[in-house]
Amino acid sequence: MDFTNIEGYTDIQHSLDALYSKKNIDFSSSAISNGLLDELKKAGFVDIFNSDADIHPLNLLSLIFKQAGYQGINLDLYSFFIDIPLIYKASDKSNHDFLRDHLSLNSLITSAFREPYQHVEEGLQTRGVKESNGYTITGNKYFIENFHQAKLLILSFQTNEGIKLALIDKNRISYQEQITTTGLMVSQITFEEFHISQECILHIDSPLDLINEIDLSQKLIRSMFIEGVSKRMMEMTAKYTAERKQFDRPIATFQAVSHRASSMFIDHECLSLVNQQALFSLINNKPEKENHVLAAKAWSADVSHRSSYSAQHLHGGMGVSKEYDLWKYCLLAKEHEIMHDSAAVCITNLGKNITLNQ
Amino acid sequence: MQIELNKKQANLKIEIREYLQDLLTHELLKELQNPSYFEGGGPEFRKALLRMGNDGWIGLSWPKSLGGKEFSPIEQYIFVEEIMRTGFPFPFLTTESVGPMIANYGSDFAKENIAKRILTGELIFAIGYSEPNAGTDLASLTTRADKSPKGWMINGQKIWTSLANFADYVWLAARTNQGAKKHKGISMFIVPTDDPGFSCHPIHTLGDVRTNTTHYDNIEISDDFLVGEIDEGWSLITSQLNLERLALVNHGPVEELYLNLLLQAKETQLQNGMRLANVPWVQDAFAKIYYKLEALKLICWKQVWSQGNNNFSMTDASVAKVYGSEYFIEAYRMMMEIFGELSLFKSNQELTILNGKLERMYRTASILTFGGGTNEVQKDIIAMAGLFLPRSN
Ligand SMILES: Cc1cc2nc3c(=O)[nH]c(=O)nc-3n(C[C@H](O)[C@H](O)[C@H](O)COP(=O)(O)OP(=O)(O)OC[C@H]3O[C@@H](n4cnc5c(N)ncnc54)[C@H](O)[C@@H]3O)c2cc1C
Numbered sequence: 092m093d094f095t096n097i098e099g100y101t102d103i104q105h106s107l108d109a110l111y112s113k114k115n116i117d118f119s120s121s122a123i124s125n126g127l128l129d130e131l132k133k134a135g136f137v138d139i140f141n142s143d144a145d146i147h148p149l150n151l152l153s154l155i156f157k158q159a160g161y162q163g164i165n166l167d168l169y170s171f172f173i174d175i176p177l178i179y180k181a182s183d184k185s186n187h188d189f190l191r192d193h194l195s196l197n198s199l200i201t202s203a204f205r206e207p208y209q210h211v212e213e214g215l216q217t218r219g220v221k222e223s224n225g226y227t228i229t230g231n232k233y234f235i236e237n238f239h240q241a242k243l244l245i246l247s248f249q250t251n252e253g254i255k256l257a258l259i260d261k262n263r264i265s266y267q268e269q270i271t272t273t274g275l276m277v278s279q280i281t282f283e284e285f286h287i288s289q290e291c292i293l294h295i296d297s298p299l300d301l302i303n304e305i306d307l308s309q310k311l312i313r314s315m316f317i318e319g320v321s322k323r324m325m326e327m328t329a330k331y332t333a334e335r336k337q338f339d340r341p342i343a344t345f346q347a348v349s350h351r352a353s354s355m356f357i358d359h360e361c362l363s364l365v366n367q368q369a370l371f372s373l374i375n376n377k378p379e380k381e382n383h384v385l386a387a388k389a390w391s392a393d394v395s396h397r398s399s400y401s402a403q404h405l406h407g408g409m410g411v412s413k414e415y416d417l418w419k420y421c422l423l424a425k426e427h428e429i430m431h432d433s434a435a436v437c438i439t440n441l442g443k444n445i446t447l448n449q
Numbered sequence: 450m451q452i453e454l455n456k457k458q459a460n461l462k463i464e465i466r467e468y469l470q471d472l473l474t475h476e477l478l479k480e481l482q483n484p485s486y487f488e489g490g491g492p493e494f495r496k497a498l499l500r501m502g503n504d505g506w507i508g509l510s511w512p513k514s515l516g517g518k519e520f521s522p523i524e525q526y527i528f529v530e531e532i533m534r535t536g537f538p539f540p541f542l543t544t545e546s547v548g549p550m551i552a553n554y555g556s557d558f559a560k561e562n563i564a565k566r567i568l569t570g571e572l573i574f575a576i577g578y579s580e581p582n583a584g585t586d587l588a589s590l591t592t593r594a595d596k597s598p599k600g601w602m603i604n605g606q607k608i609w610t611s612l613a614n615f616a617d618y619v620w621l622a623a624r625t626n627q628g629a630k631k632h633k634g635i636s637m638f639i640v641p642t643d644d645p646g647f648s649c650h651p652i653h654t655l656g657d658v659r660t661n662t663t664h665y666d667n668i669e670i671s672d673d674f675l676v677g678e679i680d681e682g683w684s685l686i687t688s689q690l691n692l693e694r695l696a697l698v699n700h701g702p703v704e705e706l707y708l709n710l711l712l713q714a715k716e717t718q719l720q721n722g723m724r725l726a727n728v729p730w731v732q733d734a735f736a737k738i739y740y741k742l743e744a745l746k747l748i749c750w751k752q753v754w755s756q757g758n759n760n761f762s763m764t765d766a767s768v769a770k771v772y773g774s775e776y777f778i779e780a781y782r783m784m785m786e787i788f789g790e791l792s793l794f795k796s797n798q799e800l801t802i803l804n805g806k807l808e809r810m811y812r813t814a815s816i817l818t819f820g821g822g823t824n825e826v827q828k829d830i831i832a833m834a835g836l837f838l839p840r841s842n
Contacts, residue, residue, distance in 0.1 A: 207790075207791055207800060208725065208791070210789035211725060211728045212720055233790070234790060267798075267799060269795075269798045269799075270794070270795045271793045272794075272795065272808055279799070279800065336582075337584060337585045337586040337589075338589075342585075347825040347828075400778055403819075404818045404819055404823075407584050407819045408579070408584065408609050408820075411656065411815060413654060413655070414652065418654070418655040425785075425793070425811065429790055433785070434786070435730055435734060435787075436789070439729075439730045
């Protein structure tokens with residue numbers, strides 16, 4: 092057994108920290124418009140499927156997102172870093188040129204996979220009906236990242252022959268913008284009898300496996316992000332309660348305060364371990380990988396919630412003032428707690444897996 | 450025993466509901482969407498408050514001599530519950546906690562010219578307790594009131610003085626005896642915000658609630674503006690806070706949110722043919738929200754009933770405050786889980802749940818766990834006064 096992981100990558104961690112801690116990164120602006128993606132590219136973090144690298148892509152992504160969480164960066168690059176590279180890996184060589192263009196930042200592609208009420212639905216609700224040359228699509232996609240900056244969109248939909256992925260020119264689509272709780276802009280598209288020609292369909296051996304892999308990777312990387320967020324909330328709380336005095340003593344000397352802060356520590360420790368196990372299982376394609384990832388996301392959702400409210404409470408008024416940075420971490424915690432399934436959903440699915448499928 | 454509203458009270462509830470429907474005009478609702486007026490203070494808000502005052506709804510339980518109707522605290526609670534359900538930012542701390550203090554302990558001048566005008570909806574108060582170094586340890590406050598030829602000279606700084614940006618007065622705690630022990634030398638004052646020595650600067654918060662730092666620079670007021678006895682302000686503060694604690698956790702708004710979300714979940718048809726409300730784990734979550742809400746409602750009802758029997762205890766106020774504030778946090782979380790990612794959207798967008806109300810509520814929830822006396826101290830009170838445990842140091 093060997094729990095060494097993050098410790099082995101301190102240089103990467105330091106360079107990410109240096110990059111993220113630049114003062115001019117606006118909290119609610121997209122990582123593309125505020126130049127962060129360019130900076131990540133300059134620092135060599137974008138080419139994550141470089142086969143010469145001595146770090147596994149998922150491990151690198153874990154670091155990229157965990158440190159972003161720690162530095163309070165609203166890194167809206169989940170599609171960029173997870174969906175598109177995994178599609179690249181799974182698709183046949185005929186698709187590689189434009190996907191490579193994306194990774195070199197020449198032409199941004201985004202993905203439309205999330206659907207309203209997906210957390211309580213089975214499978215995809217966006218449907219494609221076969222026609223002579225392609226499909227007619229009906230359905231609703233949302234939480235599309237960076238759509239207004241993208242040139243192309245990859246869309247998932249259900250057909251009678253299984254799941255398909257199609258590449259569409261962005262200019263063909265009308266969309267609506269929506270603002271999330273962190274202030275980020277995402278997009279929503281309603282497809283009503285929208286025609287897609289056969290040439291737009293990506294050649295992928297098993298789209299269902301790909302969609303599942305994307306889902307697990309999204310859950311894991313979001314849990315990693317939360318690990319960074321909760322670590323920072325815990326450290327801010329420890330520092331603040333050690334310095335803030337009431338009744339002529341640091342508030343941390345009240346046992347109720349130190350115990351609640353200790354619970355944050357225990358939570359963080361559990362989260363980092365289940366995250367590490369899920370990362371290990373996913374990298375090594377272990378049979379338990381799905382359960383391990385669900386456990387990690389359930390944990391991270393719980394820890395998001397508890398750490399956020401403990402940190403706010405133990406700070407008193409300062410915890411909610413926008414003159415102090417904790418508020419940003421609280422928003423990030425909530426958004427990631429709910430995105431790609433809350434604890435309630437992960438636990439339900441885990442329960443089904445354990446009792447029915449295994 | 451009668452664990453329900455009696456007929457008269459149930460009818461009153463219906464009457465208030467009908468009255469409020471009419472009160473919430475389109476212009477008022479529009480004004481309340483404006484972030485600068487989330488907590489009230491706009492012209493339509495003022496108009497509505499005046500109308501409520503003129504129609505005799507504010508201070509139902511107040512003495513007739515001051516313009517009240519001498520109804521029981523239960524009727525008073527029903528009114529506040531109903532108005533809070535509508536989302537109208539009713540200044541309940543003025544009407545429910547500061548007002549009664551002035552009505553009971555204020556000078557004749559204050560009773561006549563201030564308390565009565567709270568009832569007519571003309572006046573709003575901000576509460577000036579907290580200071581940068583006096584939060585939970587409120588008794589260490591340093592804002593001072595010194596004897597002056599005309600009465601009192603106020604100097605100091607407060608923080609988190611909510612509503613001070615549009616309030617007419619601040620209910621202010623100031624030190625009047627520098628030599629006395631810290632709980633002993635405090636007195637309560639009514640400080641006008643139109644005095645040139647008063648200034649106010651915004652603090653913006655996570656939940657888009659605006660609060661303020663307030664500065665008091667040589668504000669001179671007469672003895673008429675002193676409430677209660679000199680140096681005896683601490684007991685007024687604790688009495689006010691006991692009333693505040695109950696008002697803070699009124700079960701109306703959260704029940705309204707729950708009922709609206711339940712309705713939406715029943716109406717939401719999933720593609721698989723099911724309704725959102727029929728998904729087993731969603732039913733479980735609604736059940737948890739409901740059974741815990743029942744306890745909150747009963748805690749609040751029992752307290753107002755006890756108040757009516759002059760049996761209101763400090764322990765009960767603390768129980769309500771701790772239970773209610775922690776329940777809100779858990780309930781909002783479960784509600785967001787039920788609607789998943791849709792609950793993350795802000796207001797005025799197509800897919801937003803209840804126009805972003807839930808999204809905003811979760812951001813304001815923590816304030817009540819430390820505001821109005823932090824929950825750890827409330828638990829100390831419960832341990833001491835409820836369980837008679839030895840005092841912790
Ligand atoms: C939006 C908002 C509106 C507000 N409105 C008003 C207002 O209108 N008027 C007003 O006067 N104030 C107002 N407040 C202030 C509020 O009452 C204070 O925040 C509260 O009293 C806590 O004080 P503090 O923020 O200084 O936290 P601190 O006193 O520093 O306490 C922080 C934490 O330390 C711990 N702690 C402190 N003392 C103890 C102890 N003895 N035992 C165990 N744990 C302890 C608790 O966990 C506590 O939550 C408002 C605050 C906010 C954020």
